[in-house]
Amino acid sequence: MSLKRISMELTARSCAWVLLAAVLSAALFSGSSIAQTVTNDLTATSSDHYQITGDDPYIIFNPKQQSEKARYLSIDLGSHLTGVPLEVFFSSQQDLFNPYYKISFTVSSFPAALQLPTDITFTESTRLRLDINQCQDCSINLESLPVLSNQIIGSATMVQPSRLQNGITSLASNSVPLNIRDWQLNDLSGEPNNFKISAGDPFLVSPQLTLSTQQLAGVYFKLKVPKSDVIWNDYQLFYQTERHTFSAQASSTFRAADSANGIVEFMFPLDFLSKEQPSDAVLERIRLDIPGISGNWALLEARLVHQGQLDDYLDKIPAQLLEIKQQRATGLSLIKKSLLNVFADIGFSISYLLLLILSACFLVRAYRANR
Amino acid sequence: MYEPMNNRQFLIAALGLGILLRFALMPFFAHVDLFSEARRVFYVLENDYLFDNGHRFVVFYIEVIFAWFSTLFINVTDGLFHLNDPTQSVSNLVDYGFFLNDPNIYRHLFFFKLPYLVFDIATALLIWKFIDKPEHRKIALLIWLFNPLTLFSTYIFGRFEVISLFFLMASALQLKYDRVFFASALFAVALLCREINLLYAPFLLIALIDFKDHWFRNVITLSCSAAIVAAIYLLPNWLINLTGGDTQLFIDPSATQPHNSLNALLSLGYYWFYPIVISLAVLAIYQWEIGARAKAERFVLSASVVLFIYFGFNVHSVHYAAWLVLFPIISMQYGKKVVLPFMALFGVWLVLWLLKTDSGVFTLFLAAPLTTDFIGMGYFPNFFRQHIATDTFTLHQAIQLMRSIFLVVMGFFAYRILKNEPDFHTKS
Numbered sequence: 001m002s003l004k005r006i007s008m009e010l011t012a013r014s015c016a017w018v019l020l021a022a023v024l025s026a027a028l029f030s031g032s033s034i035a036q037t038v039t040n041d042l043t044a045t046s047s048d049h050y051q052i053t054g055d056d057p058y059i060i061f062n063p064k065q066q067s068e069k070a071r072y073l074s075i076d077l078g079s080h081l082t083g084v085p086l087e088v089f090f091s092s093q094q095d096l097f098n099p100y101y102k103i104s105f106t107v108s109s110f111p112a113a114l115q116l117p118t119d120i121t122f123t124e125s126t127r128l129r130l131d132i133n134q135c136q137d138c139s140i141n142l143e144s145l146p147v148l149s150n151q152i153i154g155s156a157t158m159v160q161p162s163r164l165q166n167g168i169t170s171l172a173s174n175s176v177p178l179n180i181r182d183w184q185l186n187d188l189s190g191e192p193n194n195f196k197i198s199a200g201d202p203f204l205v206s207p208q209l210t211l212s213t214q215q216l217a218g219v220y221f222k223l224k225v226p227k228s229d230v231i232w233n234d235y236q237l238f239y240q241t242e243r244h245t246f247s248a249q250a251s252s253t254f255r256a257a258d259s260a261n262g263i264v265e266f267m268f269p270l271d272f273l274s275k276e277q278p279s280d281a282v283l284e285r286i287r288l289d290i291p292g293i294s295g296n297w298a299l300l301e302a303r304l305v306h307q308g309q310l311d312d313y314l315d316k317i318p319a320q321l322l323e324i325k326q327q328r329a330t331g332l333s334l335i336k337k338s339l340l341n342v343f344a345d346i347g348f349s350i351s352y353l354l355l356l357i358l359s360a361c362f363l364v365r366a367y368r369a370n371r
Numbered sequence: 372m373y374e375p376m377n378n379r380q381f382l383i384a385a386l387g388l389g390i391l392l393r394f395a396l397m398p399f400f401a402h403v404d405l406f407s408e409a410r411r412v413f414y415v416l417e418n419d420y421l422f423d424n425g426h427r428f429v430v431f432y433i434e435v436i437f438a439w440f441s442t443l444f445i446n447v448t449d450g451l452f453h454l455n456d457p458t459q460s461v462s463n464l465v466d467y468g469f470f471l472n473d474p475n476i477y478r479h480l481f482f483f484k485l486p487y488l489v490f491d492i493a494t495a496l497l498i499w500k501f502i503d504k505p506e507h508r509k510i511a512l513l514i515w516l517f518n519p520l521t522l523f524s525t526y527i528f529g530r531f532e533v534i535s536l537f538f539l540m541a542s543a544l545q546l547k548y549d550r551v552f553f554a555s556a557l558f559a560v561a562l563l564c565r566e567i568n569l570l571y572a573p574f575l576l577i578a579l580i581d582f583k584d585h586w587f588r589n590v591i592t593l594s595c596s597a598a599i600v601a602a603i604y605l606l607p608n609w610l611i612n613l614t615g616g617d618t619q620l621f622i623d624p625s626a627t628q629p630h631n632s633l634n635a636l637l638s639l640g641y642y643w644f645y646p647i648v649i650s651l652a653v654l655a656i657y658q659w660e661i662g663a664r665a666k667a668e669r670f671v672l673s674a675s676v677v678l679f680i681y682f683g684f685n686v687h688s689v690h691y692a693a694w695l696v697l698f699p700i701i702s703m704q705y706g707k708k709v710v711l712p713f714m715a716l717f718g719v720w721l722v723l724w725l726l727k728t729d730s731g732v733f734t735l736f737l738a739a740p741l742t743t744d745f746i747g748m749g750y751f752p753n754f755f756r757q758h759i760a761t762d763t764f765t766l767h768q769a770i771q772l773m774r775s776i777f778l779v780v781m782g783f784f785a786y787r788i789l790k791n792e793p794d795f796h797t798k799s
Contacts, residue, residue, distance in 0.1 A: 231455075232450045255450060320449075320469050345476075345478055355394065356395070359387070363384070363387030367380055367384055370379045371380070
């Protein structure tokens, strides 16, 4: 084969590759504007209309951008979402949005201009995630993508965030005391450091915490408790995270014997929040429900305990503790938990195994003896 | 060289494997009713109210004796079984949650189920003794030892049905040997285990009639037997009242259900009541008609069909189906072919109760000491609604369909029990 012919063939092949690459690129980029919107638990009923079909509806989109230092996110979702709690997650890595960075808001009428914090910088590749909460039957009209701008566009109504989470508090290596005075009381009269039960649903609610659960071991309480008529009383801790508000499905109950000196100390473990699946990244608030004992109560101490200090608080974890979790131990955690159950009563575990072995041996022996 | 198993070896192998299987189940499964019962037992032991509780007297004392024995091996965590008010002894889920989270949970469950194991195995031995033909007694033993109804009710659900069944079995065995008064006494003891056994009482009395004997002797026999049953059934409550005990120790005084239930029962408040009464009356006529057969045969066949009628029209709790197992098994003594109906029963029972379940049955709390989602599907009726049901075939329709199939299986069972097997008739 001559050099000329080889050269011609190579040129023809190169042209073919270039042509193929061009066709593929064209195909790829022609669909980019549509591919930029990702939805979850939402079904498109027409080109701009979506119906909620699941428990976790959200849209990920690439907003139109008029300014890097945008002050507003102009958004129009149609009339069905007025009054519905919405959240925009604004920090992501490869579409894994960080729960530490979010803006919560509610809109009274669309179009709306959500006020953004001043220290956020947006780029052309910025993607945002809009979550629709507490609405199973809602639908969305998304005629145009939201716009990041410096000014309110057109007749949009300005919306203040109901809550802005721009980063998060992490627990230092020491335990952190919670300010007793900031706790809110329900069906309790007085102050957190001296109160009485006034009605049937007494509890105390912490101030907003916005705390990373990464190093959290649990919450420690010290209370002054009046004398009770019954021997055993239940204390229940509810924890609100970025995934759920206060609910019995996310609570722990501790059963305490009537205290001789009037002081009750205990720690509710919360290490599972970050370890088990699905994990909770942010502890937002905690609530302590107390038993209906009449007399003078006082919340003497409340403290967030770091995992490094767990050993110091082990004796404060109640023997009778009921944890109802939204998380599940899986994989190694589940095996570890099961083994802990076995080792928790090692005497029985060994005796039980011996019983099984001896029964099997006895069965074989009796069987052979009756030939 | 292959050597076939002799009868004794078969008994040993079956019992041994049955016991090992039971051991394997005992520590790891629980239902809230087991915990409620344990609280009552420990309450009686702690407070020395040994002569107070008059409810299911025999079962309760057996459990108290075993619980006392178990205190040699278990160290009860403070407050775990504490009852503030004995009339509120049915546990709520918080108390049950504490129980499940106790470090000694496996130990507790193992010891609480020990009395059931003893009576379960004792029943197996009586079944072996009751049936004469080796091939029949082997099949009967295997069904008793490995049927899912008894295993579930006793070792997973953790209920005491086998104690009642043991005394019924002992009563039938006494009847086989024509020991009429012993049979009556043991039947009365069974009544003190489960009130439902009262359904069998008319059929026991009819079975005691010897149609070849003089009517006067029959009257005397029946009167004495009825007196024995009544005396043994009523004596404990009478003695407790006499000695100042409280027969209402664990009864909630605010519960008005029994009174309302009786009114509703008689005024067509329960759709199943009159079909059951009418069917039982027809069964009594049938039992009279087969009067030439032996007492035990007449009692066993009627007792089998009594429950087919009861469960054909009525659905209760999942573990009550364990009552269905005993009499059809021992009807094999009379040549009844019950293996296929049993297979159908196990299948239909499983599917029915997967659909018509609550959190405590097949799903969330089945093996709660291990995990609250044992089958990995969460609450099965929800799973059915989400993944199987359609607009035209809802969960409710599926349940109704399975109940209908359950009735068909009961009919199939009744047919096999009532079908004439002349080669196996026993003479009176």
